[in-house]
Amino acid sequence: MKKVAIVMGSSSDAGTVKKAADVLKRFGVPYEMRVLSAHRCPAQVSELASSAEQNGFGVIIAAAGMAAHLAGAIAGQTPLPVIGIPLSSSNLDGMDALLATVQMPSGVPVATVAINGAANAGYLAVQILAVSDSALMEKYKQFRAEQTEKVLAADKEIGEQSV
Ligand code: RP5
Numbered sequence: 001m002k003k004v005a006i007v008m009g010s011s012s013d014a015g016t017v018k019k020a021a022d023v024l025k026r027f028g029v030p031y032e033m034r035v036l037s038a039h040r041c042p043a044q045v046s047e048l049a050s051s052a053e054q055n056g057f058g059v060i061i062a063a064a065g066m067a068a069h070l071a072g073a074i075a076g077q078t079p080l081p082v083i084g085i086p087l088s089s090s091n092l093d094g095m096d097a098l099l100a101t102v103q104m105p106s107g108v109p110v111a112t113v114a115i116n117g118a119a120n121a122g123y124l125a126v127q128i129l130a131v132s133d134s135a136l137m138e139k140y141k142q143f144r145a146e147q148t149e150k151v152l153a154a155d156k157e158i159g160e161q162s163v
Contacts, residue, residue, distance in 0.1 A: 001133060002058025004031040004125045007048065007074065009064035011035050013087055016116050017063045020085070023122025027139055029129060032057075038069040045070065049077035059125040062110075063118065065089040068097035071110045081128055083121045084110040 004024055008017045014035075024031045036045045052060055060078065062071035063085035071084030084101035088094030094115035102112040113120040123140075130137040 001030060001136070002129055003056050004029055004129070005048065005052055005057045005060045006031055006033045007036050007045075007060065007062045007070065008034070009037045009068070009070045009087075013063050013065065016087055017061075017085065017118050019118035020061050020063075020122035020125070023119055024125065027126045027136065027143075029126060029136070036070070038064070038073040039067070042073070045073055046077055049074040052078050052080055059083065059128050061085065061121045061125055063087055063121070064101070065094070065097045066100075068100040071101050071112070072104055072108070075104065075108050075110050082110050083124050084112040085118050085121045086112065086115050088115050 006017060006020055006024075008014060017033075021031060021033060034048065036048060038045050049060070057080060059081050060074055061083045062074050064070035065087035066089050068084070068086055071082050075082040086094055086097035086101040089097070098112070098115050101110055104110045111124060113124065126136065126140055130140050
């Protein structure tokens with residue numbers, strides 16, 4: 001199976017970004033985590049992005065806050081799909097990172113999840129890899145069915161409290 005690279009702009013991002021790794025772990029998808037900054041170590045970001053395809057990665061998740069150029073900088077240097085996680089910071093609550101991550105020029109997309117939406121970045125990476133991996137697709141469909149069952153059980157339970 002192809003691996004997922006999870007890159008974050010700072011070690012201070014790790015608490016939020018870990019939720020993406022937790023999802024990948026749950027589905028048995030191999031991943032590698034890195035701390036690399038588009039601004040503080042651009043050469044290393046280039047190295048990771050330009051070699052990711054030949055190194056066995058299928059998707060790259062990139063998380064950053066503030067002037068969040070990490071996902072876009074990676075997307076510009078790889079043909080692999082890139083998922084961006086904009087992270088909240090104290091001054092602008094993540095709107096800065098959201099706009100910096102999502103507003104990519106035509107031809108170089110970053111699939112941007114919600115502010116701090118690390119779990120969905122993990123799920124989206126699973127879905128992308130599952131397109132060419134039928135066992136993974138079955139696991140993902142099972143997860144979706146379980147989600148539905150949980151909501152319907154909650155609906156039944158609360159419905160029983162109706163008067
Ligand atoms: C971004 O700046 C990082 O992704 C982080 O969210 C934010 C602050 O980084 P630190 O100053 O905590 O390293 O590049």
